[in-house]
Amino acid sequence: MSNRVAIIGVGQTYHASKRPDVCITELCNEAVRAALEDAELTMKDIDAVVTGNMELFEGRYHQDLWQVDYIGSYHKPGFRVTTGGTTGGTLACTAFYCATSGQYDVVMSVTFEKQGEGDSRAGLKIVADPIWDRWITTGAIGTLARLGSWYMKEYGATEEHAALVRLKADRNACLNPHSHLKLHLKSVEDVLKSEMLVPPLRRLDMCPASEGACAIIVASEQKARKLSRKPVWVKDWVEVHNETRYNRGDPVSLENLEKAATTLFRRNGITNPRRDISMAEIYEPATWAELVWFEAFQFCQKGEAYKLVEKGATERDGEFPVNPSGGVIATNPIGATGMIRVAEAAMQIRGDAGPHQVTREVKRTFTTAWGGSSWTVAHLLSKTLD
């Protein structure tokens, strides 16, 4: 990478299934103000603003036009980016690209979703090709259920393991002031008694539909050093797209996730990911995804993730914390979800995540976003510029 950049500010709203107290653009403004406050900057310091969300969910179009007043893009360059479920992850990359290009020194990236204003399950399904796929697919829940049945059959994991992932997510979410679902679940049984959607996937295995927004501020190295007391350095990032998938040859479709991790690790000399990276905030739309994808990202051997979960290795105070924020299983404003992973990782590196700060020192983080056809975006952040 030619020019180095850092995240110098992050902001999130609080999340809920419904935020009737604000309209879409006001919700975005809440995240923008939080990010500016965090960075101790004003809009005068921002050179460009990029924005995005998932299409279709709210039935509102050309959002970037209506957002101008609220996200501070008046007379500033920038554009809208939308890449389905990966939008938030891609919007982080977009800010990185803009700042590394040298065209702009300080770039703000804003993402949101207000899922309660539309029908997000319908929105997700309408993404499918109308002539072929819409008629004959089971959508995201079918795909995620398949992960669970495949994982159990292949490696001997049980539904209790998925429940342990949910309990961890809930414990973490209960500590995170921004998270949506804080259920105070007590036991594996609490999870196992929730409604079955597509066996073995239960309602509590699945992410919720949330309303919320997230913004980050990214700066060139020179500006980051000048403007920020706590820059978080962006080591690398990647977006992986596969062939548009009409038919699934592979039942679990891990190709993109594996390629994203392999690319980042190879380019950055990471040979033992669990040792060389301190923690991860991954886009896990379901408990089963966290288990299977932890392996796809090479943080352990195949079939080992559920054993690590049994031992508590991925807890907030464990050897390798995964989603100390509570993750996507607790909070999912889709267009913002991928960027929240990045914002949370940056807070963990700075050591100011608050009640859900992990107990170990965080030097380097791995964050991801995931979307339709298993598109994957991944980022590496670092405390130091080594």
Next chain:
Amino acid sequence: MSKAKEKETQEYLGLSHVLNLSFNWSAGPYLGKWLTELRDNGKLWASRCPKCQRLLLPPRIVCGICHIRTPEWPDWLQLSGKGKLLEWEKVVAPQMNPSTGKIEPEPYIHGNILLDEGVTFQHYLEEQDETKLKEGTRVEVVLKPREERQGLVTDILYFRIVEE
């Protein structure tokens, strides 16, 4: 009521709206031909990438991996409609059909089938008792009667178990 109290209990208004728009999506020459063959002749086809040799179902004008043009019909492979079940999901919670906007009657079973020619196809299964299904179960395609077929992928009713 004091102004402070009034602010605290503010009613949040919203606007409800149902959008009803018409669309007409072109199927294109390859998918269009595939659907016409299904409707008129009850035949299933796959195209083959001339470079990597894999089958594409439905046929598309380029192979996404090799990014080269694939042959036009009739230089496609006709499929037997028979294959084996790889995996399946039983949907037990109500799901909206995105093509009709209506909730599908549940439960229903959705399967991924490896056709004998070596390409996968996903569709619904006739069998509703999942205990009768296992990996490798032989299945075959069942079409709607000719007069009911519309040139849609749902002209295929489902796959049913082949009793052997």
